[in-house]
Amino acid sequence: MELGGTEKRIQALFSELSLEDRTHVPRFEQLCTQVEKRRVEKKKPAPLFRSSWAVTAAVIIIAAASSLALWSRQSQTVLNIAPREIPTPASPQVASLVESTQPTETTRPRKKRIVRQRQSDNVFSEAALLSRWQSPTQNFMQSPSSVSFNSLPQLNQSAKDLESFLPKPKESNQ
Amino acid sequence: MEISELKAELEKLHPASFGWALSCCRRNHADAEEVLQTVYLKILQGKAIYRGESKLQTWLFAVIRKTAMSERRKLWLRTLIPIPGTTSVVHNELESESERSQMQQRFQQALAQLPARQRETLHLVFYQDLSLSEAAEVMNISVGSARRHYERGKKRLRTELDREGVEYGIGWNRKENSSAVL
Numbered sequence: 001m002e003l004g005g006t007e008k009r010i011q012a013l014f015s016e017l018s019l020e021d022r023t024h025v026p027r028f029e030q031l032c033t034q035v036e037k038r039r040v041e042k043k044k045p046a047p048l049f050r051s052s053w054a055v056t057a058a059v060i061i062i063a064a065a066s067s068l069a070l071w072s073r074q075s076q077t078v079l080n081i082a083p084r085e086i087p088t089p090a091s092p093q094v095a096s097l098v099e100s101t102q103p104t105e106t107t108r109p110r111k112k113r114i115v116r117q118r119q120s121d122n123v124f125s126e127a128a129l130l131s132r133w134q135s136p137t138q139n140f141m142q143s144p145s146s147v148s149f150n151s152l153p154q155l156n157q158s159a160k161d162l163e164s165f166l167p168k169p170k171e172s173n174q
Numbered sequence: 175m176e177i178s179e180l181k182a183e184l185e186k187l188h189p190a191s192f193g194w195a196l197s198c199c200r201r202n203h204a205d206a207e208e209v210l211q212t213v214y215l216k217i218l219q220g221k222a223i224y225r226g227e228s229k230l231q232t233w234l235f236a237v238i239r240k241t242a243m244s245e246r247r248k249l250w251l252r253t254l255i256p257i258p259g260t261t262s263v264v265h266n267e268l269e270s271e272s273e274r275s276q277m278q279q280r281f282q283q284a285l286a287q288l289p290a291r292q293r294e295t296l297h298l299v300f301y302q303d304l305s306l307s308e309a310a311e312v313m314n315i316s317v318g319s320a321r322r323h324y325e326r327g328k329k330r331l332r333t334e335l336d337r338e339g340v341e342y343g344i345g346w347n348r349k350e351n352s353s354a355v356l
Binding site for chain 1: 193207
């Protein structure tokens with residue numbers, strides 16, 4: 001490598017610097033022993049029990065326990081409400097169902113459950129009342145000719161038989 | 175390479191490695207020693223493995239450079255969170271500064287003014303006697319970039335030294351032949 005003027009000067013300054021640095025170079029053996037020390041320190045097993053680990057484990061356990069308790073409570077409330085068929089207004093089971101559910105229900109201390117049960121009871125009683133309901137004008141709808149209205153002549157009936165369905169001419173008109 | 179063999183090679187390169195570590199640690203002796211210790215530990219633990227793809231010296235210098243950079247990052251973090259017992263290093267540095275000749279002090283001041291890449295290139299070429307391609311390998315850059323840093327570094331160092339008034343033998347202003355270094 002051929003060097004120019006500036007390079008030669010820079011090289012001279014650098015070589016002087018390197019000479020100065022060589023006086024401060026730490027002994028290789030000394031460095032190696034320090035390295036070995038560090039190596040041994042790093043090899044030491046970490047303590048098994050650390051406070052931070054204990055705290056983390058405790059937090060995890062508490063969180064798990066609380067979530068389990070919450071889940072079990074929720075599942076209990078779901079199980080207590082038995083699935084029931086919504087009765088049709090005409091079904092005769094409604095009254096009996098209402099009667100059967102009302103006395104067997106045990107009183108629960110929790111507010112929510114009581115409110116839910118009351119609501120469901122109200123629904124059943126209302127359904128039973130509706131099934132029993134009759135219109136007040138239903139009597140007026142019934143007439144002596146209701147039998148003939150309710151029965152229709154058949155196509156293969158004879159003409160005489162069909163005449164019976166026709167209104168009879170009044171004698172006063174003749 | 176066997177560990178004992180590697181150790182022997184490291185011992186041979188130890189003074190040069192220390193000089194390079196000093197340059198990477200901005201001439202801080204304690205930091206350079208710490209970096210060198212970490213590098214040797216890495217090598218002996220097998221964290222840094224020499225695969226023979228390049229010269230051992232260039233590989234070792236690259237490891238030193240990387241380690242110094244990571245140590246500098248750690249130091250920067252430590253300055254954000256002050257830890258007691260870090261002021262003693264500065265005191266030692268001041269002591270060693272007084273020992274240096276005035277010209278060397280000026281030269282080092284001028285060198286400190288250079289950007290890191292330029293300073294590193296100049297150090298590897300002039301101090302460690304490496305070629306530009308080897309310097310590029312150590313710095314993990316292309317040869318072209320290394321050459322650019324080298325040329326700019328030389329130019330800037332010359333102006334800095336002119337400003338500082340450093341003269342070494344012949345005057346700085348003489349015309350010169352800038353030959354290729356490769």
